[in-house]
Amino acid sequence: MANKEQSFTKPSGKTYSLVEIVKAPTTMVDKGPDNTIFAFPIVAILELIIALGSTLFLVLFSLLKDAPLEELANPLITTDPAKAPWYFMGLQEMLEHMHPTLAGIILPVLAVGFLISIPYIDYSREGAGVWFTSKRGKRIVGWTALYTTIVMSGFVLLDNAFPPRELFRDVLPNLVTQSILPGGVMALLVILPAIVLWKSKEGSNPREIMLVLFTVLFFTAVVLTLTGFLFRGPGFELFLPWAMPGGYNPFDGL
Amino acid sequence: MKKLKEFILNSRPWKSFFRHGWPDNPLDRSLIMTTNIFFHLHPVRVNKKSIKASYSMGLGIITTVMYILLSLTGIMLMFYYVPSVETAYFDIVTLQTKVPFGQLLRNMHRWGAHMMVLTAILHMARVFYTGAYKPPREFNWVIGVILLIMTFVGSFTGYLLPWDQLAFWAITVGTSVAAYEPLMGKTIQKLLLGGPEVGQAALTRFYALHIMVVPAVLFLLIALHIWRVRKDGGLAANEVKDEVEAEDGK
Structure with a gap:
């Protein structure tokens, strides 16, 4: 098995081939599209910050204020005022x-x-x-x-x-x-x-x-x-x- | 330390799990996006404008995070709650007084629900005012409107479950509006409540809708919503400069 592995050249991970030459205002050789950056890791970090931040906010708020719970439901006693959510x-x-x-x-x-x-x-x-x-x-x-x-x-x-x-x-x-x-x-x-x-x-x-x-x-x-x-x-x-x-x-x- | 890192990164378990190398170079930073189910919702490269906080304010992400938190806390609440008019209220009282962190759990579910409704509304306003519904994103806007309505339904069906005075009368007031629809109103109300007034049948129906139907529909629509954001070219902020450039190129 070891021999077989060595008989192949190391994979480069990506191959290129010339398909067509297109006349266009942007060529992508050696540079990314203008004004863009790799999504990893910045987007992952931003999303993590938003997720952790909003979770933290929710936990803190929940520690400070309790959800309301009134008396047991009673169809005979109307609350005043009776409001929808x-x-x-x-x-x-x-x-x-x-x-x-x-x-x-x-x-x-x-x-x-x-x-x-x-x-x-x-x-x-x-x-x-x-x-x-x-x-x-x-x-x-x-x-x-x-x-x-x-x-x-x-x-x-x-x-x-x-x-x-x-x-x-x-x-x-x-x-x-x-x-x-x-x-x-x-x-x-x-x-x-x-x-x-x-x-x-x-x-x-x-x-x-x-x-x-x-x-x-x-x-x-x-x-x-x-x-x-x-x-x-x-x-x-x-x-x-x-x-x-x-x-x-x-x-x-x- | 470096040897240890090399050892772990080259080990079979690691390689079986991650199909890319350490993401510190362009190739692996691309591969991490395309080979990871959670990252593949993102493009490999993003426009700097679309990640500015002042553009999107992260409202869609916060809404999604709230959905996840509500699912998690909701499953935990189900361990303690039985949807019966006899026991439901006392399940909540027990949860709040006897279960460790039970009150915190319920608070998080309650406030999280309010926050999800609020951020969904604000997200819609943001999308409208930035003109992000324009072609090719028309249909994703429509999905968003349906998502907002489903968020209302999810919150509204959950409102009845504690079976206290607040829940009972809010749902009584809320569903009585449906009865005013001239043709089908009474039928719709009966279908929702399973009877002429809010009782056990209504609690059973609202419970089933709240824990199963609405979350499943939301999950599907959120997946579709996010997938279409990606397929329609990311956030609309991407295009602002590109179009100007295209005109300059002529």
């Missing part, structure tokens, strides 16, 4: 402002449908891999975020103070006060900044329209989730988080 509090908050089919089914389905269709509406490759695509994109996102935070907070507060379904209970049918009116206001608030951008002097492209619509969706979700999670107390009424009646603490329900 925090990531569904945006949905529960919308239920306060419009018809359940609209808030719980139609708008969420539209939102997911919009998310899935984003890359099929904005399919240009321009600006991929750059935060906000451009300086202008960054400004658009900033202003849209500010706009959304203000109008959605305003929508929640106004609707809470003057609920149309109470004010026009005997004047208008439920379909108008619970579905058409709040749905129309929502649609207007969502589309308004996109129309402003579309009609602006500089014009717009699909990416910028997507930036506006996604930012509206994202910050609406943030505002509604925070309202439902932080500002809703007993009776699902609005309170300041630090002035909840009855010692209710929203964070106990995480």
Whole structure:
């Protein structure tokens, strides 16, 4: 066996052969592609640091704060307030402002449908891999975020103070006060900044329209989730988080 | 010391395990990536831009790490938990008071779940704002949206398992929304809960979904998601300079 091994030349591990000469701006002889480095070990080290760091964070947090556990489940005693998990509090908050089919089914389905269709509406490759695509994109996102935070907070507060379904209970049918009116206001608030951008002097492209619509969706979700999670107390009424009646603490329900 | 290293690196067990030499040269640094199942998800060379913390913030990796931690702590929780309306709550109480590190175990699973939902949402926002959904990555974005929804489902089904007031009423409120769907709503709610209200049937179903169905679906989709990141050319940050260069070359 030993003889047989020696009868072969030592394997180089890699062989080269000339297949074709290609005219291209980059040749790979003696240098790697520009601006790249070997993934090993740097990527392995970075991933290890992220993994260990987030594990350490989780262990430390778990040592400091205990997971909540209330009394044994009892279908006869309703908790007040009864809240869904925090990531569904945006949905529960919308239920306060419009018809359940609209808030719980139609708008969420539209939102997911919009998310899935984003890359099929904005399919240009321009600006991929750059935060906000451009300086202008960054400004658009900033202003849209500010706009959304203000109008959605305003929508929640106004609707809470003057609920149309109470004010026009005997004047208008439920379909108008619970579905058409709040749905129309929502649609207007969502589309308004996109129309402003579309009609602006500089014009717009699909990416910028997507930036506006996604930012509206994202910050609406943030505002509604925070309202439902932080500002809703007993009776699902609005309170300041630090002035909840009855010692209710929203964070106990995480 | 050097001799010892040589001895180990040339030993049969070592060579049977690692099919490459010590990765201190370009060839072995390439081979380590292509011959290792965990590393082969990565390219041999990466663009410096795509590993900058300010680009991706590592949110996808953190989400994946949370998935792994949740799987590990979840399996350990299963050793102590029986999904019965009679015993489930007291299993949790026992876990927290009598089992060594039981409270820490449960805390890690609970907070880890919240963190996974949060980082998955932030990861989606990062991908959107960096335009990383653009061709050829459209379908991976769609997989990502499904992954986010499955993460919600995973967290939501786990929420019921402690069988305390918090769990019971959160799931009651959460599933009542499904009933408002005009055509199939009541059917969907019944299918989820196995009855008109949250009871043993609901606990059994949520348990099966939580420990088996959702993790398996997530595992498959995460594998597909990461594989497609690799196949679509790594992170989108790679391409920024390359395209400029290609234009200069003309």
